Amino acid sequence: MTQELIESVDVVRPGRPLVVAIDGPSGSGKSSVSKEVARRLRLAYLDTGAMYRALTWYCLESGIDLSDASAVEAASESFPLEVSTSPLEEFVRVGGVDVTQAIRKPSISAAVSSVATTLGARTELIRRQRELIDQHHRRMVVEGRDITTVVVPQAEVRMLLTASEEARLRRRGIQLGGSQTAEQLAAQVTQRDAKDSTVVNFTRAADGVVTLDSSDLDFEETVSAALEIVDSIINHRAVARD
Ligand SMILES: Nc1ncnc2c1ncn2[C@@H]1O[C@H](COP(=O)(O)OP(=O)(O)OP(=O)(O)O)[C@@H](O)[C@H]1O
Ligand SMILES: Nc1ccn([C@H]2C[C@H](O)[C@@H](COP(=O)(O)O)O2)c(=O)n1
Numbered sequence: 164m165t166q167e168l169i170e171s172v173d174v175v176r177p178g179r180p181l182v183v184a185i186d187g188p189s190g191s192g193k194s195s196v197s198k199e200v201a202r203r204l205r206l207a208y209l210d211t212g213a214m215y216r217a218l219t220w221y222c223l224e225s226g227i228d229l230s231d232a233s234a235v236e237a238a239s240e241s242f243p244l245e246v247s248t249s250p251l252e253e254f255v256r257v258g259g260v261d262v263t264q265a266i267r268k269p270s271i272s273a274a275v276s277s278v279a280t281t282l283g284a285r286t287e288l289i290r291r292q293r294e295l296i297d298q299h300h301r302r303m304v305v306e307g308r309d310i311t312t313v314v315v316p317q318a319e320v321r322m323l324l325t326a327s328e329e330a331r332l333r334r335r336g337i338q339l340g341g342s343q344t345a346e347q348l349a350a351q352v353t354q355r356d357a358k359d360s361t362v363v364n365f366t367r368a369a370d371g372v373v374t375l376d377s378s379d380l381d382f383e384e385t386v387s388a389a390l391e392i393v394d395s396i397i398n399h400r401a402v403a404r405d
Contacts, residue, residue, distance in 0.1 A: 173314040176397060180301035180319060181206060183393055184310040184367045187324035190338075190351045191379055192330030192385055193306040196324060199386045201250035201304035204393065208250040209295055211307035212275075216266035217244055217255050219275045224257075228276040235368050237284030248295060248303070263337045281309075285343070285362070289314055308365040311372045320396045322389065323368040327378040328353060364384070373402050 183200060187193045193208055201208035219229070221242045229232045244257040255263050266272070278284055292314050296303050305314065311321040326334070332348050337393040343351070360366060368374045373392050395402045 164318045180299075181295060181303075181397070182315050182318035183299050183304040183320040183322070184315050184318035185304065185322045185324055185389075186311045186372075187305040188326075188331065188356045188365055189295075189359075190335040191324045191326045192334070192382070192390075195291060196385050196389055197304045197381065198390050199382075200393070203390065204304070206250075207248045207299040207303040208302045209248055209292065209303055209305045210247070210253075211288070211292050211305065211310065213246055213255050213266060214244065214291065216271050216275050217246070217257050217262055218242060218284060218288065219271050219278045219379070220262050220266050221257050222278060223271075223274065229274060232281050232283060235278055235281045236287070239281075239284035240319040244291070246295075246312040248299060250304070257389045269339075269347065272355065277353050278360055280362045284360065285309075294341055294376050309361060309363040312364065313368050316369075320393050321369075321372040321377050322392055323365070324385075324389070325366075325374060325376050325378075330378045 183197075183204070183206065185193055185200075186196045194212070198208050199212075200206075216237075218239055221244075222229055222235055222238050225238065227238055230233060243258045245254070247254045253263060254261060255266055258305055284285075289309075292305065296305060296315060306319075307314070311318065311323065332345075332352055335352050336348050337345060339348075356366075374394075375385070375392060379389075380388060392402055394400070
């Protein structure tokens with residue numbers, strides 16, 4: 164199925180735009196699933212959450228008060244960010260400093276919503292995201308919270324990747340090696356989503372967005388289901404899940 168799909172994508176859309184936009188709540192599997200989908204479809208890959216995390220790291224390093232919206236907005240416009248766009252490598256650099264690991268720390272997860280709810284900073288990061296998508300000739304899997312609705316609502320494929328709260332908390336707990344208490348996990352998943360969803364909707368699929376619920380699927384099954392959705396849409400077949 165996967166090899167057939169790769170061939171059909173290559174035949175159907177050689178050199179033509181293919182943006183696969185994937186949104187969803189924390190721990191739903193957006194980053195890992197999107198990266199694997201991009202790898203298999205030979206598309207570029209952009210983790211937009213990493214950009215919000217990098218800006219948070221930069222503000223904290225620079226001593227910027229995250230509740231000062233003007234200062235955060237100004238930082239978003241000037242901070243020297245480099246982010247990988249290949250699913251085969253992952254790096255995030257700010258002013259040449261490799262922050263790939265640092266931006267995943269619980270301290271950044273705890274602070275990032277303050278930055279992500281600063282509307283001026285969102286405007287600037289969305290501008291940079293669109294620029295990166297264009298630089299890749301619009302052949303990219305892009306994941307985040309507002310990709311299907313704001314960043315690229317005209318994407319060829321738009322998907323909302325969901326999972327039950329129980330599954331998302333369990334996955335994040337395993338991902339962090341069992342080092343977090345239930346309260347810490349809830350703060351990083353449930354409470355962060357609640358704050359983030361005050362400025363963007365990533366819990367309900369907008370019109371034309373296909374929902375993929377991964378609660379009862381393992382990672383490989385979720386990747387296969389996402390690839391089937393891409394295949395169905397670009398080959399104009401009925402989408403089984405919606
Ligand atoms: N269907 C699945 N079944 C089991 N585990 C999964 C599944 N999808 C993803 N995972 C695992 O769950 C963890 C969280 O996934 P991931 O980091 O991709 O989520 P996310 O939606 O990008 O989260 P966040 O938005 O908070 O960064 C990872 O360890 C990943 O390997
Ligand atoms: N398009 C996006 C991407 C991310 N965010 C916010 C929401 C999260 O709290 C934070 C980090 O994202 P993650 O790495 O956990 O996916 O960034 C957003 O508002 N819009």
